[in-house]
Amino acid sequence: MGCHVAPQAVAIGTGQRPVVVALAGNPNVGKSSLFNALTGLRQRVGNWPGKTVERREGSLDLGGRTALLVDLPGSYSLESYTLEESVTRQFLVEERPDVIVDVVDALHLERNLYLTSQLLELGIPTFVALTMGDMARALGVEIDVDALARRLGVPVVPVVAATGEGLDVLRRTLESAVAGGVAAPSPPVYPDSTLEALVASLLREIPCDHPVAGRRLALGFIQQDPGTIRDLEAVLPEAERERLRRAVEAAAPDGPVRVADARYAWVAAVVREALRERVAGRPLRGTPARLADRVDLVVTHPVVGPPLTAATLAAGIWSAFQIAAPLQEWLDGLFAWLSVSVAGALTGRVAPWTLALLTDGVLAGVATVALFAPLIAAFFLFLGLLEDSGYFARAAFVLDRLLSRFGLHGKAGIGLFIGYGCNVPAVMAARTASSRTARLVSVLVSPLVICSARLVVIGFMAGVFFPGSGAAWVMAGLYAVGLVLVLSVAWLLSRTLLRGDEEPFLIELPPYRMPRLRNVAVYAWQQTAHFLQRAVTVIAPMTAVVWAIAYFPSGSVESSFAAWLGHLLEPLGRPLGFDWRMIVSLFPGFLAKEASLPTLAVLYAAGADQGLGAALRAALTVPQALSYLVFYTFYTPCLATAVTIRQEIGSTRWTLVSVGYSLLLAGGLAWVAHWGALQLWAA
Structure with a gap:
């Protein structure tokens, strides 16, 4: 027994298996930029098996052979203490890629080479891609590439992904290794x-x-x-x-x-x-750094930082809606035209229920997915700009000061803030959290954030039953309750069900830089395509199912299975002041939150001469309306959000927990609101 591993030349990617190249490195070293530059749009995004960490793969042509480039999670070491380290180590040790490209930041050699020392011990052919050389030179720092390669015992290729500098050399180096084989590196011998x-x-x-x-x-x-x-x-x-x-x-x-x-x-x-440091370059050294330090004094200030971060995120959310709105309107018109065209072509040729299924069920489901795409793309364009510029880490640092006492990390806070626009990208943004429990907490509380879709119903109902300034106070109160719920539920989860791998919030503040628009666009496209790929197979069929429940057996929602279910659940709704019509109106809201309003119009105002507002005032009391508003605001996440939760955390059980606890929480709050309003109005 015993083991000794000596360097030896090995053939790369033999047989039918494609060459597998692993891209490893610390966070914020330019690894994603290099991955995008090498693969272009030949990429796919998913999650590592059984993990919530994102997995990116792309194809790379190496001298006529197709290589699979795998972008490993950013890690500081191969000790498997964090989820990212565990995923990286597991892939390198168990799947044994043919080549490792170790991405090293020239500005932070000492920190980056700790991981390099461990990679050299794996016995896998390794190359170093030295990034940030342009920024290092601007600061008066020079790296002796030959000396570095000699000490490491592996090729070192300086690259600048944004300009393409060094990419051809890196490709040729990999091609040469694939064609002729390469020796595994000698492991470091330590001075102890x-x-x-x-x-x-x-x-x-x-x-x-x-x-x-x-x-x-x-x-x-x-x-x-x-x-x-x-x-x-x-x-x-x-x-x-x-x-x-x-x-x-x-x-x-x-x-x-x-x-x-x-x-x-x-x-x-x-x-x-x-x-090496250039003495002549020393006047340059520190100038950008001093400017960045002065900016950080403001951006991360404990008093100025939070409102500045909130204003930045609010501006980003507003911009995302402005960017997405024209395309959403165009898509909405396209699907409306398509529905009319299908109806015109098939009327009289198929059964009425078949036509209604196609137009109001299938096409409506596809439209639901399609209308989300521009918004998700716009949100992730905004997130990509934040991250690529270096501001994302600062915003997370500022938010962590406020949220850490409630069991939420700063990165999760950015996602939750985005939830005020739409819960779907908020759930997707939770993948930036630093641990599984932090991700779960963030995902589970995201649906409690009041998204813009709910404002359609909230604004209408508040205006009808609380006219004038009363509507503004009701809406402000709901937002305040929502914020308290997010913080309270996060605090409770982090100390009960999701208590465990709590860790201090450590985040590196990368240098400020101009965002690389190509990288940001690729990032937004990947996230949008990932959502569409998975969601279209679930949301569209589910929409058709819910439509069928509201249509059959009579073709009218008032006498459908949904109405029968509403009558069945009416005893449960009675303590909240709900009649069966209020209950039924919540079912379409599961598909799209704003869909509850037209359903209320059908159930309360069909055949009536007055508008929906007058019909609701005639049918409901103020306590009933307030109870409905509270329940509607916080009950189950919409279908798109629920599907995204399942995608992100990979657990049906936790998805059901998310739906179930929010339903119970909404019921409890609605009961309190109804009881309190009855006491107040009785007095």
């Missing part, structure tokens, strides 16, 4: 003789048939890395692992710290040899 002696002794004990290089296993075992412990469980009996653990503790009781210190000592030696 005690540690190296301990590693050597462990290499004699660890079986060689494991896919991870033995040195990496030995160092991971000394660090007590959870992923390495799981790897060794498959090849070493428990008694052997325990014996080795005691030996490691005796030789290096501070194992995790010792390994980290040894890595950083090695990194420091590499940086000393590779880093």
Whole structure:
């Protein structure tokens, strides 16, 4: 038994399997820009199996061979303590890509090379793509690329994805490796003789048939890395692992710290040899940084920062609606014309219910999905601009100060703010949160944010029953209740059901830069296409199902299955002041929140001469109207939001929890509102 891994030339992507190239690196090193530049629009987006972390893949032509480029989550190390680190490590260790392209930021060599030291231990052919060189030169910093390559033992290619500088060289380097094979890199030898002696002794004990290089296993075992412990469980009996653990503790009781210190000592030696500073360039050095520091003093100020962030996000939401509105109107008109055309072509040729199913069911469902697309694209254009400019991290930092005491991270706060425009992109934006529990909390409270679609019904009902300034007070009160609910439910979830991997909010503030419009456009397109791809298969059929419930068996909603269900549920609605018509009007609201208003018009004003407002005032009391407003505002997320929740968290159980708890919460609040209004009006 024992293990020793020596560098050797290996063939890349042999057989029918395509070449797999993994793109690894720290967050904010330009990895996404490089991925976009190399793959163009030949990309697809999804989630890693069983995970809520986004997975991006794209195709890359390497000398006539098609390679699969996999963009791994940004990670600072391969210790599997965070979800991103776990996903990155699992892919590199278990799926063993043919090549690793390690993206390293020239401005932050010391921090980036810590991950590089671990990648070099995997025994996988590795290349370094050195980014941010243009920014480093502007600050008077030069990297000796040859010295860096010599110390690392792998090719180093400077690249600037925004301008295309170095991309051809990187492609040719990969093509050469694919065509002729390449030697796996030699793992770093660390300047700690005690540690190296301990590693050597462990290499004699660890079986060689494991896919991870033995040195990496030995160092991971000394660090007590959870992923390495799981790897060794498959090849070493428990008694052997325990014996080795005691030996490691005796030789290096501070194992995790010792390994980290040894890595950083090695990194420091590499940086000393590779880093050059131009004395003549020193006047340039710090000028952009000082300007950025002055801006950050304002942007991240504890008093000025929050309202500035709120104003920025509000302006972005308003802009997204302005951008999306013309296209939504055009699509709405297109589907209206299509519905009329289908009706004209098929009237008298098919049964009435078939025609109604096609126009009011299937086409309406497709239209629902299509009308969301421009809004989602506009929202993610805005998010992409925030992220690519460097402002996203600042906004998250500011919001975290306010939200952390309620169990929400700053990144989640940005998504929740977007929810005031539309809950769908708010749920999708939760993927930026730093842990699974943070994502879940953010996703579960997102539907409590009052989206713009609900304003159609809220504004109309408040104006009818609380005219004048009363309507404004009611609407302001609902928004205040919504904010309190978001914070309260998040606080409760983070301390009960989703208590667990709480961690301090750590975020790197990247340098400010001009957004790369191509990257932002690709990002928005990917998110929109991902939503459409999954949602169209669920939302459109579900719309047809709900339509059928409201149509059959008589062709009239008043005597449909929905009406029968409304009468059945009427006893449950009675404590809230609901009659069966109020209950039935909520069903279409599950498809699209604003759809409840035309349903109320059908149920209360069909055949009547007066308008809907007068009909509702004649049929409902003020306590009933207030109860309905409260319930409608906070009951289940719409179908598009529910589908997106299922996509993002990958769990039907949690999706049902989201729908169920909001329904119960809305019922409880509506009961309180109805009871309180009865007491007030009785007095």
